[in-house]
Amino acid sequence: MSYSFEPIGLVHSCFAEKFAIPRQPQLAPAARGVLELFPPYDKPEAVAGLEGVSHLWLLFVFHAAASGEQHLRVRPPRLGGNQRIGVFASRSTHRPNPIGQSVVRLDGIEDGRLLLSGIDLLDGTPILDIKPYVPYADALSDASNTLAEAAPAQLVVDWSEPALQQARAQALRLQQPVIELIEQCLAQDPKPAYQRPDTNREYGVRFWDINVRWHYPQADRIRVVAVEQ
Numbered sequence: 001m002s003y004s005f006e007p008i009g010l011v012h013s014c015f016a017e018k019f020a021i022p023r024q025p026q027l028a029p030a031a032r033g034v035l036e037l038f039p040p041y042d043k044p045e046a047v048a049g050l051e052g053v054s055h056l057w058l059l060f061v062f063h064a065a066a067s068g069e070q071h072l073r074v075r076p077p078r079l080g081g082n083q084r085i086g087v088f089a090s091r092s093t094h095r096p097n098p099i100g101q102s103v104v105r106l107d108g109i110e111d112g113r114l115l116l117s118g119i120d121l122l123d124g125t126p127i128l129d130i131k132p133y134v135p136y137a138d139a140l141s142d143a144s145n146t147l148a149e150a151a152p153a154q155l156v157v158d159w160s161e162p163a164l165q166q167a168r169a170q171a172l173r174l175q176q177p178v179i180e181l182i183e184q185c186l187a188q189d190p191k192p193a194y195q196r197p198d199t200n201r202e203y204g205v206r207f208w209d210i211n212v213r214w215h216y217p218q219a220d221r222i223r224v225v226a227v228e229q
């Protein structure tokens with residue numbers, strides 16, 4: 001048995017690379033993107049009724065995940081990268097079929113485009129389907145997961161004065177919440193959990209078209225040192 005699917009759209013996202021994308025949606029509410037719908041789904045009929053919906057389930061393709069040998073067990077970064085669990089107990093991008101799912105906020109509906117926030121999607125992610133979040137069925141008060149009971153602890157993020165000024169200028173230019181995006185994403189600690197930060201080393205990532213650089217003055221603290229186009 002095999003099935004093939006065509007994307008119904010793709011996401012233009014603030015995340016230009018995989019590094020520093022939060023490991024789940026909603027961890028960075030300032031992470032914005034636009035879902036461009038492909039014909040014939042770009043017509044108003046296809047989204048009629050979504051005005052009354054606050055959040056969407058997106059089913060998407062991990063198009064930038066390395067393909068190759070299939071493993072039954074994976075090492076989620078969340079568990080420090082050295083504990084193996086079954087692939088079906090994880091949200092790893094390395095799965096039998098490279099399909100992801102995320103609950104995102106629907107901020108607006110424009111001609112053939114859905115405005116989103118709280119995303120964890122790389123720029124260019126192909127979308128297979130969209131479904132409305134249904135609170136009475138999807139928010140389960142008795143749910144538990146001992147491997148991921150609560151959101152990961154956050155690091156403190158502070159700024160050098162020049163970097164903060166650069167970030168303000170970029171926020172004005174892009175008309176995006178650049179400062180919040182950087183703080184929320186870096187607070188998740190993008191580097192692998194098993195890696196002790198070298199206090200002298202600088203790390204970097206691209207959000208939108210800007211390069212963000214930071215270092216770790218202490219293991220649990222990040223200082224942003226540059227935000228440049």
Ligand code: SAM
Pocket residue numbers: 018019021022023024025061062063064065091092093099100101102103120121122124125126
């Ligand atoms: N919420 C989704 C899920 O549970 O299926 C994704 C979880 S996965 C652990 C999140 C990571 O997927 C992000 O940190 C990012 O590095 C990666 N990612 C996001 N979009 C991707 C894409 N299009 N291709 C490959 N990896 C992607």
